[in-house]
Amino acid sequence: MYKPEEHNVICTVCPIGCRLTVIREEHEPDGYKVIGGVCKRGEKFGVKEVTNPTRTVTSTVAIEGGLLPRLPVRTEKDIPKHLNYELMKLINQVKLQAPVKIGEVVVANVFDTGVNVIATRSMRAVK
Amino acid sequence: MQHYEVVIVGGGPAGLAAAIEARKNGAQSVVVLERDRELGGILQQCIHHGFGLVVFNEELTGPEYAERFIDELMELGIEYRLETMVLEVNADKTIRAISPSDGMIEIQAKAIVLNMGCRERTRGAIAIPGFRPAGVFSAGTAQRFVNMEGYMVGKRVVILGSGDIGLIMARRMALEGAKVLAVAEIMPYSGGLTRNIVQCLHDYDIPLYLSHTITEVRGKERVEGVTIAEVDENRKPMTGTEKHYDCDTLLLSVGLIPENELSRGAGIQLDPVTGGPIVNEAMETSVPGIFASGNVVHVHDLVDWVTEESRRAGAYAARYVQNKLVEDASVIASRPGDGIGYVVPHKVRPENLNDKLAIFMRVKEVFHDAKLVVKADGEVVYSRKKRHMAPGEMEIVQIDAQKLKDLKPAELLVSVEGGETVHV
Numbered sequence: 001m002y003k004p005e006e007h008n009v010i011c012t013v014c015p016i017g018c019r020l021t022v023i024r025e026e027h028e029p030d031g032y033k034v035i036g037g038v039c040k041r042g043e044k045f046g047v048k049e050v051t052n053p054t055r056t057v058t059s060t061v062a063i064e065g066g067l068l069p070r071l072p073v074r075t076e077k078d079i080p081k082h083l084n085y086e087l088m089k090l091i092n093q094v095k096l097q098a099p100v101k102i103g104e105v106v107v108a109n110v111f112d113t114g115v116n117v118i119a120t121r122s123m124r125a126v127k
Numbered sequence: 128m129q130h131y132e133v134v135i136v137g138g139g140p141a142g143l144a145a146a147i148e149a150r151k152n153g154a155q156s157v158v159v160l161e162r163d164r165e166l167g168g169i170l171q172q173c174i175h176h177g178f179g180l181v182v183f184n185e186e187l188t189g190p191e192y193a194e195r196f197i198d199e200l201m202e203l204g205i206e207y208r209l210e211t212m213v214l215e216v217n218a219d220k221t222i223r224a225i226s227p228s229d230g231m232i233e234i235q236a237k238a239i240v241l242n243m244g245c246r247e248r249t250r251g252a253i254a255i256p257g258f259r260p261a262g263v264f265s266a267g268t269a270q271r272f273v274n275m276e277g278y279m280v281g282k283r284v285v286i287l288g289s290g291d292i293g294l295i296m297a298r299r300m301a302l303e304g305a306k307v308l309a310v311a312e313i314m315p316y317s318g319g320l321t322r323n324i325v326q327c328l329h330d331y332d333i334p335l336y337l338s339h340t341i342t343e344v345r346g347k348e349r350v351e352g353v354t355i356a357e358v359d360e361n362r363k364p365m366t367g368t369e370k371h372y373d374c375d376t377l378l379l380s381v382g383l384i385p386e387n388e389l390s391r392g393a394g395i396q397l398d399p400v401t402g403g404p405i406v407n408e409a410m411e412t413s414v415p416g417i418f419a420s421g422n423v424v425h426v427h428d429l430v431d432w433v434t435e436e437s438r439r440a441g442a443y444a445a446r447y448v449q450n451k452l453v454e455d456a457s458v459i460a461s462r463p464g465d466g467i468g469y470v471v472p473h474k475v476r477p478e479n480l481n482d483k484l485a486i487f488m489r490v491k492e493v494f495h496d497a498k499l500v501v502k503a504d505g506e507v508v509y510s511r512k513k514r515h516m517a518p519g520e521m522e523i524v525q526i527d528a529q530k531l532k533d534l535k536p537a538e539l540l541v542s543v544e545g546g547e548t549v550h551v
């Protein structure tokens with residue numbers, strides 16, 4: 001028996017957390033039908049979550065000469081979720097020197113996604 | 128003795144917003160006293176994103192959110208002192224503090240805003256049998272170690288408590304290469320946001336066990352393992368449901384308690400439910416001229432509401448200093464009714480309101496399709512249908528101030544009506 005591709009997804013756009021079912025359907029504009037959500041935002045989220053799930057990654061990098069030994073960073077925008085661990089490997093090799101300004105690019109264009117990793121705080125140099 | 132108009136105790140997001148707003152509302156001399164090496168409070172260790180959607184309409188990380196306020200504080204030239212620990216606040220608005228550079232300081236303030244935040248509940252507060260080996264951390268302490276000091280606390284981790292801090296730390300540890308074996312939650316529902324369950328647990332294949340608790344911690348010097356078991360409806364572990372884990376680290380995320388030693392010392396009345404001061408519409412405590420806002424009053428899940436509340440506290444403190452706060456006004460008691468755990472503020476003097484009264488509250492259980500209703504001496508002044516309410520998510524109700532000025536009720540009662548309670 002033919003069974004269309006189906007995914008269970010929890011919508012994380014707002015705190016209600018609707019449980020969505022995303023079903024493959026050729027003639028839908030996005031190729032999928034989304035049921036179980038309360039609003040349109042959930043439909044968009046559901047399709048994206050099964051076709052190209054993305055996340056913002058936040059972490060820290062090593063820094064010398066500042067108040068603290070670690071500097072918090074994040075991806076400027078979401079990146080594909082499957083790159084999370086690769087990204088961690090990449091940024092764990094970074095070592096910065098204080099001072100650093102908030103928003104400064106720490107690693108440019110990671111894995112050719114067009115997304116930069118940026119500093120999320122300023123850290124001035126201390127002796 | 129030094130003199131200031133407004134003294135802010137604590138330089139976290141609450142203290143920063145209160146200081147800025149006090150200055151903008153005409154207070155001439157304002158000083159922030161912070162015991163830490165820098166401003167920003169707990170936000171400096173919350174490197175994850177999810178802050179600022181209400182205040183800035185963007186998703187910021189904790190440090191980014193803090194830096195915006197720190198910058199504004201500097202631009203306004205507001206004085207602040209770091210590594211300055213406040214030891215004593217008195218009802219006559221004198222303050223004693225100590226710092227390595229200035230030694231003991233005494234300050235006479237005209238108004239004080241308390242913004243000391245929360246501390247974490249510790250293992251003592253939850254009583255787990257077993258030794259007290261190394262490797263047991265509160266989740267917030269671990270967060271500070273990992274995110275600010277760069278010290279990884281362990282390799283194989285079990286987490287007790289599924290509030291947001293526990294969930295955030297589960298992801299953080301997993302990303303840093305630790306194996307997070309399980310999150311155990313004694314309640315039948317998680318105290319954290321759905322979004323955090325998905326992005327912190329599901330994304331990293333970390334199992335969440337609801338209605339489970341830790342029954343044993345093994346190891347004498349260092350944690351060697353823990354046992355978790357399912358609990359019955361009276362939260363008693365059931366024999367035969369035990370699961371054993373070999374791990375080197377146990378993180379406890381079992382709640383926060385407002386930090387109110389200083390408030391008690393000043394003779395400020397506390398609410399036994401929130402653990403924080405009883406406050407009025409001005410965020411003024413039971414001692415006139417001493418205000419409080421942020422996590423010291425009640426635990427907030429969103430820093431945006433900390434900011435909103437603290438801006439009010441700062442603005443009213445400035446008004447108090449200028450003798451513009453009506454003190455001997457009629458007082459409305461605001462109270463939690465059915466389904467509501469607590470409300471803040473506890474008292475309202477309508478004469479002092481601007482255009483709206485904001486009431487913050489928490490429901491006691493998870494409700495679906497229920498109504499949140501506010502009655503002024505029995506008359507409905509607010510009613511809204513809610514798809515979803517949960518104890519982990521603070522609810523905010525805005526009431527038209529003019530209505531209260533006209534009605535002059537003795538009581539405002541907030542309750543949940545209809546709907547179904549949900550047990551997941």
Ligand SMILES: Cc1cc2nc3c(=O)[nH]c(=O)nc-3n(C[C@H](O)[C@H](O)[C@H](O)COP(=O)(O)OP(=O)(O)OC[C@H]3O[C@@H](n4cnc5c(N)ncnc54)[C@H](O)[C@@H]3O)c2cc1C
Pocket residue numbers: 136137138139140141142160161162163167168169170173175176177178179211212213214242243244245267270291292295386389420421422423427428429430431433
């Ligand atoms: C681990 C964690 C994760 C969180 N995640 C989120 C999130 O994802 N999104 C979100 O919106 N919110 C989040 N929050 C909530 C938000 O961070 C807090 O609500 C907010 O930081 C509270 O601000 P505050 O100023 O009241 O307290 P705090 O930030 O705790 O600041 C209190 C300050 O007072 C100082 N202080 C205390 N006592 C004294 C004294 N005696 N003398 C001098 N100084 C003193 C402390 O050093 C501290 O700097 C999180 C909170 C925690 C703990």
Ligand code: SF4
Pocket residue numbers: 011012013014015016017018037038039040041042043
């Ligand atoms: S579908 Fe809409 S209502 Fe449901 S969780 Fe997503 S955004 Fe919220």
